[in-house]
Amino acid sequence: MEKTNQKIQADKIKEFVLNHAIYLVLIALLVIIVILEPRFLSLLNLQNILAQSSTKILIALGAGMILVVQGVDLSAGRAVGLACVISASLMQSVDYAYRMYPNLPDLPLIVPFAVAIVVLGIVGLAVGAVVAYLHVPPFIATLGVQLLLYGATSVYYSSQPSGPQPYGGIKSSITTLSTGGVYIGAFRLPYLVIIAAAAAVIMWVIWNKTRFGKYMFAVGGNPETARVSGINVKTTLLKVYCTAFVLYAIAAVLEVGRIGSASNGTGDGYEMDAVAACVVGGVSLAGGVGSVGGIVVGVLMFTVINYGMSFVGINMYWQYIVKGAIILLAVVLDMRKFATKK
Numbered sequence: 001m002e003k004t005n006q007k008i009q010a011d012k013i014k015e016f017v018l019n020h021a022i023y024l025v026l027i028a029l030l031v032i033i034v035i036l037e038p039r040f041l042s043l044l045n046l047q048n049i050l051a052q053s054s055t056k057i058l059i060a061l062g063a064g065m066i067l068v069v070q071g072v073d074l075s076a077g078r079a080v081g082l083a084c085v086i087s088a089s090l091m092q093s094v095d096y097a098y099r100m101y102p103n104l105p106d107l108p109l110i111v112p113f114a115v116a117i118v119v120l121g122i123v124g125l126a127v128g129a130v131v132a133y134l135h136v137p138p139f140i141a142t143l144g145v146q147l148l149l150y151g152a153t154s155v156y157y158s159s160q161p162s163g164p165q166p167y168g169g170i171k172s173s174i175t176t177l178s179t180g181g182v183y184i185g186a187f188r189l190p191y192l193v194i195i196a197a198a199a200a201v202i203m204w205v206i207w208n209k210t211r212f213g214k215y216m217f218a219v220g221g222n223p224e225t226a227r228v229s230g231i232n233v234k235t236t237l238l239k240v241y242c243t244a245f246v247l248y249a250i251a252a253v254l255e256v257g258r259i260g261s262a263s264n265g266t267g268d269g270y271e272m273d274a275v276a277a278c279v280v281g282g283v284s285l286a287g288g289v290g291s292v293g294g295i296v297v298g299v300l301m302f303t304v305i306n307y308g309m310s311f312v313g314i315n316m317y318w319q320y321i322v323k324g325a326i327i328l329l330a331v332v333l334d335m336r337k338f339a340t341k342k
Contacts, residue, residue, distance in 0.1 A: 022280055022326070022329055022330050022333055023301070025326065025329065026280070026301050026304075026305060026326070029305050029308070029322070030304060030305065030308060033305075033308035033309070033311070033312055036312045037311060037312045040308055040311050040312070043186065043187055045307070045311070046187075047181070047187070047188055047189075047190060048307065049300070049303050049304055049307050050189075050190060050192075050193045051179075051190040051192050051193065051258065052303050052307065053193075053196070053299050053300050053303040054190065054192035054193050054195065054196035054254070055192065055196075055251040055254050055255045055258065056251075056270070056273060056274065056277065056299050056302075056303060057196045057199070057200060057295070057296055057299045058196060058199055058247045058248070058250055058251035058254075059076055059080060059247065059248055059251045059270055059271075059274045060273075060274040060277045060278055060281075060295050060298065060299050061199065061200065061203050061244075061247055061292065061295055062076065062243070062244030062245065062246075062247035062248050062251075062274075063076050063244065063271065063274040063275055063278055064274075064278040064281075064283050064290055064292075064295045065216065065240050065243060065244050066138065066240060066241065066244050067275070067278055067279075067283045067284070067285065067287070067290065068216055068217060068220040068240075068283065068287060068288065068289070068290045069216060069219050069220045069236070069237060069240050069287060070138075070219075070220055070223070070286070070287030070288070071131065071138030071139075071142075071240075071241075071287075072138055072139055072142065072275065072285070073138070073142045073244065073271060073274075073275075074139065074142040074143050074146050074271055075127070075142040075143075075145040075146040075149055075271065076142075076244075076248055076267075076270055076271035076274055077146075077267040077268055077269055077270035077271040077272075078145075078146045078147075078149035078150045078153065078267060078268075078271075079120055079123060079145075079149055079245055079248045079249075079252075079267070080248050080251060080252045080255065080266070080267035080270055081149070081150070081153050081252075081262075081264065081265070081266045081267030081268065082119070082120070082123075082149050082152060082153045082156075082252075082267075083116040083119065083120050083248060083249045083252030083253065084252045084253075084255060084256050084262040084266040084267060085153055085156055085157050085167060085262050085263070085264060085266070086112075086115060086116060086119060086156065087112035087113070087115065087116045087252060087253045087256055087262075088167035088170060088256045088261065088262035089101065089156075089160075089167055090104070090107055090111060090112040090115060091107075091109075091112050091170050091171055091174050091253075091256065091257075092167065092168070092169045092170060092171065093106075093169045093170070093171045093172075094106050095169075096168065096169025097169075098160070098161075098162040098165065098168065098169070099169065100160050100161070100167065102161065106171070109173050109174060109177070112174075112253055113249075113250065113253050116249040116250075116252055116253050117246050117249045117250065119249070120245040120246060120248055120249040120252075121242055121245055121246050121249070123145070123149070123245055124241045124242040124243070124244060124245025124246065125238060125241065125242050126145075127141060127142060127145050127241050127245070128237050128238040128239075128240065128241030128242060129238065130145075131237055131241070132233070132234040132237040132238060133234060146271075150264070153264045154264045157263065157264040158264075164264075165263075166261045166262065166263040167256075167261055167262045167263070168260075168261050170256060170257065170260055170261065174253070174254075174256065174257035175257045175258075175260060176257075177191055177192075177254070177257055178191070178192055178254050178255075178256075178257030178258040179257065179258060181193075182194075192254060192258065195254065199247070199250070200292055200293075200296055203292050204292040204293070206243075207291070207292055208292075212236070212239060215231050215232075215236045216236060216239075216240055217288055218231055218288075219231065219233050219236050219237065220287035220288035220289075221287065221288030222288070252267070255267075272327070273302060273306075275327075276298075276302060276323070276326065276327045276330065277295065277298035277299040277301075277302045278290065278295055278298060279298070279327070279330040279331060279334055280298040280301060280302060280326070280330050281293075281294035281295045281296070281297050281298025281299070281301075282294035282298070283295060283298075284334055285331065285334050285335070286334070286335075302326075305322075305323075305326070306319070306323070309322065
């Protein structure tokens, strides 16, 4: 009897370790970083990590929605890049010598946000239509769109009157929004964190308290069952892709303010970090499983590790190896959970 209880206890521990292995690995990496450089645990670093995570949270929430409906978006980074160059060209100071539009008046901040949202919203609808109506696998559809968006971004970027160069002279209203903050005692809470938190709350409500959210998880769990149940699968997919790209657009404008410039290379690789953070945060690649809270935690953990490796001076090439290993481990564990569930 005692041996049986010991075996049950050992199986529970094994199951816990397997189910939480990715978190244990990330925590171990964080401990190593802190041991190597104790100064990593500072308020300034916490502020920087939160600020860097904020726009990534918006992108990951969009990518997470597409993962939930059994898709994967390889175009997210290039979509962000397109919105970055478009919005940056509309947010240059009127006294900047190398403006994209020399005769453009000083526009209110809502205009670049609106333009970016409309442009990427249309792109999202188009991608959703290709997936929903033409039945092109999301991987292939978004891979093709990734190339199209990069080409469009580069054409727009190269059409500047002064020739292709990073968009500079970004006006202070957006840089203040993206780099400013409010002080809570000695801690400065970035405005970006407040925006990201508000977006996460709104998306939590959409995911958990609306018909659209319930339909999204139903389609992700089993599209055919959802269709038989009376859910319009195609319309749901269109809404998911459109919403995801709108989130990319908002993140892009804020990213321009945070960086202070934009080029046709902005956004490169963002989709990999977003998908990795989603998987680390518990969004299943098989679809139908995921949470807003998990995505936020996944982004924060991934950002902490990225920032920490740079902080202690780990070679960039080794950082790629570590990040790749984390992504592979997360995917392997996700597939194991899916196989066990089936």
